[in-house]
Amino acid sequence: MKKLYIFSLIALTLAACTPGNLDILGMFYTRSEGADQRFEQSMQYNDQHGYCTITVPQDEYHVYIASDTHVDFTTLNLDTFVTDYLADATAAPFCLHLGDFINSVGHYDTCYAHLSRIWNGTGDTCFCTVGNHDIYYDQWQVWRSFFQTSSYWFVVQTPAHKDLYICIDTGDGTMGSKQRKWLEALLSEQSQLGYRHIIAFTHTHIFKMDASQGHTSNMALEETYELCDLFSRYGVDLVLQGHSHARNISPFKDVQYVRVDALEDHYYNAFYTIMHVGKEYGWTFVPVGPQDEDKFEVYAPGVPHL
Amino acid sequence: MKKLLYIFAGLLVTAAVSAKKPYSITLLGEYGYNTTWEHFGGGELRANLPINDNFELDVAGEGHTARVYTFSATARPVFQLPVGELFLDGTLFYSHVQRNRIADFVMAASIGYRMDYVSVQVGTFCQIFGDLDYNYHALDSYNVDPFNVLYRLQVNVRPQTSPWNLYFGGTDYTELEYERHWQPIFFLGAHYDLPFYNVFSRSDNLKGNIRNFRILAEVYCKPTGMFHLDASFYGIKAKLGLGIRF
Numbered sequence: 001m002k003k004l005y006i007f008s009l010i011a012l013t014l015a016a017c018t019p020g021n022l023d024i025l026g027m028f029y030t031r032s033e034g035a036d037q038r039f040e041q042s043m044q045y046n047d048q049h050g051y052c053t054i055t056v057p058q059d060e061y062h063v064y065i066a067s068d069t070h071v072d073f074t075t076l077n078l079d080t081f082v083t084d085y086l087a088d089a090t091a092a093p094f095c096l097h098l099g100d101f102i103n104s105v106g107h108y109d110t111c112y113a114h115l116s117r118i119w120n121g122t123g124d125t126c127f128c129t130v131g132n133h134d135i136y137y138d139q140w141q142v143w144r145s146f147f148q149t150s151s152y153w154f155v156v157q158t159p160a161h162k163d164l165y166i167c168i169d170t171g172d173g174t175m176g177s178k179q180r181k182w183l184e185a186l187l188s189e190q191s192q193l194g195y196r197h198i199i200a201f202t203h204t205h206i207f208k209m210d211a212s213q214g215h216t217s218n219m220a221l222e223e224t225y226e227l228c229d230l231f232s233r234y235g236v237d238l239v240l241q242g243h244s245h246a247r248n249i250s251p252f253k254d255v256q257y258v259r260v261d262a263l264e265d266h267y268y269n270a271f272y273t274i275m276h277v278g279k280e281y282g283w284t285f286v287p288v289g290p291q292d293e294d295k296f297e298v299y300a301p302g303v304p305h306l
Numbered sequence: 307m308k309k310l311l312y313i314f315a316g317l318l319v320t321a322a323v324s325a326k327k328p329y330s331i332t333l334l335g336e337y338g339y340n341t342t343w344e345h346f347g348g349g350e351l352r353a354n355l356p357i358n359d360n361f362e363l364d365v366a367g368e369g370h371t372a373r374v375y376t377f378s379a380t381a382r383p384v385f386q387l388p389v390g391e392l393f394l395d396g397t398l399f400y401s402h403v404q405r406n407r408i409a410d411f412v413m414a415a416s417i418g419y420r421m422d423y424v425s426v427q428v429g430t431f432c433q434i435f436g437d438l439d440y441n442y443h444a445l446d447s448y449n450v451d452p453f454n455v456l457y458r459l460q461v462n463v464r465p466q467t468s469p470w471n472l473y474f475g476g477t478d479y480t481e482l483e484y485e486r487h488w489q490p491i492f493f494l495g496a497h498y499d500l501p502f503y504n505v506f507s508r509s510d511n512l513k514g515n516i517r518n519f520r521i522l523a524e525v526y527c528k529p530t531g532m533f534h535l536d537a538s539f540y541g542i543k544a545k546l547g548l549g550i551r552f
Contacts, residue, residue, distance in 0.1 A: 027535055030537055135536055136536070172534055173530045174531060174538065177344070207435075209449070216533075217486070218486055218489070220340070220342070220485065220540050220541070221410070221483075221489070222343055222541070223342045226342045228406065228408060252437070253437045253446060
């Protein structure tokens with residue numbers, strides 16, 4: 001009787017979790033395409049459409065970064081991010097979203113409708129990568145229908161410099177084998193071309209250094225070692241990550257690893273990030289949504305408040 | 307200082323001579339595959355050294371073709387209970403990841419309870435990643451994961467003392483690998499003690515008849531993304547070896 005009770009409790013709990021926010025069955029096997037398949041499909045798009053170069057009028061520019069918007073039914077914080085970005089005439093003509101656009105099943109239409117103000121007639125663009133929530137319940141193809149590719153690179157051309165941005169798909173907690181080889185070949189080739197900065201951005205964080213990441217998982221250690229070595233060896237100087245919903249800046253092997261906050265509605269510490277790119281990096285973390293007091297947090301001397 | 311060392315060594319030898327559990331040394335060959343390193347092979351040496359009925363040492367070392375060399379040492383007080391035994395593990399672990407020029411250093415502490423058919427262990431460990439090409443003046447030569455939960459659950463098909471056994475379970479660590487707690491490793495193993503008794507024995511104080519040779523086979527499977535809720539296969543390791551107990 002006791003065993004039956006325990007079994008029923010577990011079954012009910014699992015049933016309550018699926019469908020909903022959490023794709024519990026995904027703990028056993030992902031319902032979406034795996035990392036290698038997603039990479040192949042991203043490469044198909046890239047082969048057809050190529051890689052772009054964004055021209056920025058000044059050598060120093062700043063980039064708006066959002067992550068973990070987890071859109072369910074509301075887009076309050078996402079709307080604030082888009083509005084602030086479009087209103088900032090000094091911002092670079094592109095921004096970044098580091099994944100987890102939606103929370104669970106559906107809502108891509110809603111999220112895209114609000115995010116696409118960036119693209120509509122302004123000449124700006126938003127570069128995106130996929131997060132784990134985005135591929136729950138076999139939704140990779142849906143994500144792909146809106147955002148097309150999750151493994152790619154682009155160049156930012158300033159008057160005197162050029163910066164390389166590389167997007168790495170770690171939506172399911174691994175790069176996969178094919179993407180790893182592509183990344184190594186890309187870094188090996190591109191690192192010879194005299195970029196001022198090489199910046200990688202992805203969803204899953206590399207390190208787990210504090211309790212903020214207690215509930216979010218990393219990649220396997222072998223993959224962590226490999227990525228740290230690749231980034232260090234080929235001159236990547238910055239890696240942007242999301243996933244943990246809490247910011248952190250930590251250097252390792254001459255690479256800065258920066259995790260950004262979540263922009264989720266109804267989240268206590270929702271922020272978006274403004275990255276200042278020049279000779280050095282600077283950071284402004286802009287609070288969004290209900291806060292005790294308005295404040296900007298700046299992590300670089302001499303970087304002006306906005 | 308020299309006197310202290312002699313006294314300590316003497317105590318160790320005395321304790322070893324008076325210990326009633328057999329030592330065991332196991333040599334294993336290993337084949338592995340993961341999506342990062344792809345195929346690799348190597349060897350592992352494990353030793354279990356009971357100092358007395360209530361204290362034992364474990365040491366292990368591994369090297370493989372992926373150019374990763376790992377060592378660990380565990381001190382384990384053991385307390386016999388009316389049912390099962392309670393043990394405490396304190397471990398120092400070092401992995402020299404030559405292929406990526408990274409050192410991985412772990413300090414772990416845990417408590418475990420072992421019965422005939424089930425063994426559970428829970429604890430914590432701190433993991434430090436170091437740059438092998440470190441610069442004393444740089445702030446970024448190391449990175450610390452200060453807190454991970456260590457866990458292990460093993461289920462045996464037969465009692466622990468059986469000359470043969472099958473076991474399976476889940477954990478986030480092995481003697482030669484410490485994963486972060488959201489990356490479980492599932493294992494399946496078997497051992498068979500060959501029916502050669504007391505071929506060699508280090509002391510008449512050892513209890514009973516000792517089967518001196520053990521064949522050991524283990525398979526470890528590591529998925530990735532389980533706690534991303536997007537799980538997929540990441541890697542597998544198979545080990546086969548021969549142990550000597552004396």
